[in-house]
Amino acid sequence: MVITGEINLRTRGDGDIADITAGVEKVIMDSRLTSGIVTVFVSGSTAGVTTIEYEPGLVADFNKLWARLVPDNTPYDHDARWGDGNGYAHVRASLLGASLTIPFTDRKMALGTWQQIILVDFDNRPRQRTVVVQVMGE
Amino acid sequence: MVITGEINLRTRGDGDIADITAGVEKVIMDSRLTSGIVTVFVSGSTAGVTTIEYEPGLVADFNKLWARLVPDNTPYDHDARWGDGNGYAHVRASLLGASLTIPFTDRKMALGTWQQIILVDFDNRPRQRTVVVQVMGE
Amino acid sequence: MVITGEINLRTRGDGDIADITAGVEKVIMDSRLTSGIVTVFVSGSTAGVTTIEYEPGLVADFNKLWARLVPDNTPYDHDARWGDGNGYAHVRASLLGASLTIPFTDRKMALGTWQQIILVDFDNRPRQRTVVVQVMGE
Numbered sequence: 001m002v003i004t005g006e007i008n009l010r011t012r013g014d015g016d017i018a019d020i021t022a023g024v025e026k027v028i029m030d031s032r033l034t035s036g037i038v039t040v041f042v043s044g045s046t047a048g049v050t051t052i053e054y055e056p057g058l059v060a061d062f063n064k065l066w067a068r069l070v071p072d073n074t075p076y077d078h079d080a081r082w083g084d085g086n087g088y089a090h091v092r093a094s095l096l097g098a099s100l101t102i103p104f105t106d107r108k109m110a111l112g113t114w115q116q117i118i119l120v121d122f123d124n125r126p127r128q129r130t131v132v133v134q135v136m137g138e
Numbered sequence: 139m140v141i142t143g144e145i146n147l148r149t150r151g152d153g154d155i156a157d158i159t160a161g162v163e164k165v166i167m168d169s170r171l172t173s174g175i176v177t178v179f180v181s182g183s184t185a186g187v188t189t190i191e192y193e194p195g196l197v198a199d200f201n202k203l204w205a206r207l208v209p210d211n212t213p214y215d216h217d218a219r220w221g222d223g224n225g226y227a228h229v230r231a232s233l234l235g236a237s238l239t240i241p242f243t244d245r246k247m248a249l250g251t252w253q254q255i256i257l258v259d260f261d262n263r264p265r266q267r268t269v270v271v272q273v274m275g276e
Numbered sequence: 277m278v279i280t281g282e283i284n285l286r287t288r289g290d291g292d293i294a295d296i297t298a299g300v301e302k303v304i305m306d307s308r309l310t311s312g313i314v315t316v317f318v319s320g321s322t323a324g325v326t327t328i329e330y331e332p333g334l335v336a337d338f339n340k341l342w343a344r345l346v347p348d349n350t351p352y353d354h355d356a357r358w359g360d361g362n363g364y365a366h367v368r369a370s371l372l373g374a375s376l377t378i379p380f381t382d383r384k385m386a387l388g389t390w391q392q393i394i395l396v397d398f399d400n401r402p403r404q405r406t407v408v409v410q411v412m413g414e
Contacts, residue, residue: 043253044250057354061354076199079195080195132248217333225333228337229341274413
């Protein structure tokens with residue numbers, strides 16, 4: 001059985017990190033499946049998904065990492081060609097990755113106690129985002 | 139239902155980035171499944187997969203990232219032990235990751251308009267690569 | 277069909293890298309499924325999973341990468357707030373990622389010859405870890 005849901009949210013862009021754990025849980029609950037995997041996938045090339053302990057300190061630390069690894073104030077060929085100004089956001093998103101798969105049993109994801117699912121929006125402006133949440137199992 | 143396909147391609151190595159989106163789409167079409175997930179996995183330890191807006195600017199930017207994060211001109215223990223000279227390629231591949239999972243519905247992947255699936259071959263020589271594409275669903 | 281297994285292991289923390297390939301293979305064999313995907317997911321926010329050629333040189337190289345990209349001797353907001361001292365471990369884990377999906381056919385994973393599945397424990401102390409291994413297929 002395959003059940004497909006969506007999380008739609010408005011971000012501030014610029015490294016905005018949203019905790020989408022409850023939205024993913026809701027798709028699992030609504031699916032009435034008891035065990036299987038949930039795939040979380042962000043459509044778009046300037047955002048990514050991962051897990052983190054979602055607290056303000058780590059949200060700040062994670063953003064500082066990206067500022068250091070992939071600076072927004074150095075030249076990008078993407079920007080030279082297209083004038084978008086968000087080359088750094090694309091590069092960060094490709095490094096982080098757009099998909100995440102999490103097993104669940106008894107309707108409960110295998111997340112640790114301090115482990116939340118996040119959407120990281122690297123783009124240089126607020127965005128409307130769609131995260132596809134697909135549940136497969138029995 | 140599980141359908142397994144393969145994309146076989148020759149790369150130039152050295153950060154060669156190939157757009158494999160059409161190859162993945164073909165496996166989904168041939169599977170005749172309408173919804174589910176497709177898993178894209180590269181066999182081998184010196185290449186990875188991710189998504190990107192596939193245009194020459196970002197292809198160049200992504201390679202510059204790797205040159206900066208994991209330089210090819212510093213010593214690696216792998217090379218000291220085995221003399222392969224591709225320690226940097228292994229480290230880059232392990233950081234990027236070998237797998238990607240993408241939901242599809244109505245035979246269409248949840249990719250954004252400017253989001254393509256790529257194989258990044260970090261090895262220090264041209265390689266024949268096999269990307270396993272497995273479709274599961276209904 | 278969905279079969280869920282676990283790998284339980286004790287790590288030394290501090291970048292300890294464990295080859296868990298045999299444990300994943302065992303869950304596939306015990307499942308009696310012949311083809312499908314296996315999802316490998318680490319519960320917890322200070323460890324990650326990926327693939328690597330598991331040999332001492334690359335294990336050392338991969339740890340050197342993390343020490344350089346996400347140093348353990350610079351200030352983290354997480355540590356300032358909570359006094360845990362493992363902010364770097366959280367950030368590394370979020371960048372590497374907690375999940376990996378691998379297709380298998382004829383009970384054999386699509387891994388390359390020199391490609392092993394690893395758990396990387398970034399935490400600043402030894403940990404008891406649970407890796408959830410879920411097999412889905414036919």
